[in-house]
Amino acid sequence: MYPVPFPLSPSLWAATAAPAPATETLHNNHHADVVVIGGGYAGLSTALHLAERGIKVTLLEAREIGFGASGRNGGQVIPGLKYDPDDMIKMYGQERGEQLIKFAGQTANPVFDLIAKHNMDVPHLRKGWIQGAHTPAALELALQRAEQWGRHGAPVKYLDRAQTQSLLGTERYLGGWVDERAGTVQPLSYVRGLARAAMNAGVNVYTESPVDSLALQNGKWSVHTANGSVVTSDRVVMCTNAYGGDLWPKLKTTIIDANTFQVATKPLPEHILNTIMPEGHVCSDTRNLLLYFRRDHQGRLLMGGRGPFREPKGPEDWAHLERVMFKMFPQVKGESFEYRWCGRVAVTRDYLPHLHEPAPGLLIDIGCMGRGVGLQTSMGQAIAQYVATDNKLALPFPITSIKPFPLYGLRRIYVNAVVTWYRLNDGGL
Ligand SMILES: Cc1cc2nc3c(=O)[nH]c(=O)nc-3n(C[C@H](O)[C@H](O)[C@H](O)COP(=O)(O)OP(=O)(O)OC[C@H]3O[C@@H](n4cnc5c(N)ncnc54)[C@H](O)[C@@H]3O)c2cc1C
Known part of the structure; x- marks a missing residue:
């Protein structure tokens, strides 16, 4: 977890956003069908779409709604991925590639559709x-x-x-x-709007409730927060992206x-x-x-x-x-x-979002690059469908194993070298 104050002073979005929904810190033990970790676009969209299917969801956010990239970004809602359509066909083959093109091409739609459907107080254009x-x-x-x-x-x-x-x-x-x-959207207002919609759909949203460990026992997950509260569940979805720290072993070394x-x-x-x-x-x-x-x-x-x-x-x-x-x-x-x-x-090796299932019933969505407003909203829809149906084809990307970046420990040196190289090649301005 980064020791960054929030609102990062002074943040444009915090100064101009719709108020945050009223939430509490988790102070009880209970059972949910699914625990979602992370109160950004991915976590909240997953939680909302699960709740709309009648699934009982608890969402745990370490700080406040939108504390991560979802409350800080540029608010540009752009469809597509790093790769162009022809690349996607080359990478995934004709059928899967076409599906991915369809998914990637529509990612802006759910953002504007959700704003309209839930009558969110979000400046958008x-x-x-x-x-x-x-x-x-x-x-x-x-x-x-x-x-x-x-x-x-x-x-x-x-x-x-x-x-x-x-x-x-x-x-x-x-x-x-x-x-x-x-x-465009006002990004913090949008993530707060998603939280409000999720809560109206029945999701129990807790803030200032950092998860500090997860354990699987006899087919049930126990999700522990820093103050000693525990939520048990059948499934866990982790959407902590670049802000997840050491919660799951080696995960941070993949970005x-x-x-x-x-x-x-x-x-x-x-x-x-x-x-x-x-x-x-x-x-x-x-x-x-x-x-x-x-x-x-x-x-x-x-x-x-x-x-x-x-x-x-x-x-x-x-x-x-x-x-x-x-x-x-x-x-x-x-x-x-x-x-x-x-x-x-969170930049991944192939510049694509990664899905991992390192233990039964635990799904991780990580890797947001710079296009997550639409992408992570859409990922949430797809993840909810997968969790509800166990149909892997609902997911736009394959589930892969956790593979650390080579020489992860040297990443600062590596990043500085890449930045210098790109600056030289990008030409001045
Ligand atoms: C400065 C900036 C500009 C950007 N500009 C754009 C843009 O213009 N357009 C675009 O499409 N994308 C943009 N992006 C990317 C986009 O913001 C992200 O892809 C997207 O917000 C990621 O959403 P997320 O829900 O996956 O993760 P996040 O929003 O990062 O949410 C993760 C959440 O998990 C919580 N968390 C972490 N650990 C724990 C724990 N142990 N327990 C409980 N909760 C935990 C964090 O507090 C955080 O709130 C930008 C990103 C940044 C940072």
């Missing part, structure tokens, strides 16, 4: 995502990506340089493509828990705001160390990207993002920054 290409080679890739998703029926378009510039309000990209399935940083300006004057993403798109680019940016629902400009592996020491750890914003959007120069915050993503 669905105007599409633009991937800006920063080099000629990346532009070629963008063209192929748009073509491949287009072949699978997705509402996507290739954008030339002039179109990209006018939709983004920056001259820094050579072109790109737009995916109209994407959009690199990289920090990603964000800044937000004060609300911009209208004449500037009108020049930036005027149609409400969101953007991330083709760099290895990608930059992602959008407007928020109150007229701020947000920019996210790499940062130090360690926890931040002061505002200087965000200074590179502020410089980038001014270079990319010179019209913003002179405006001041209101919020700086960061969070951890």
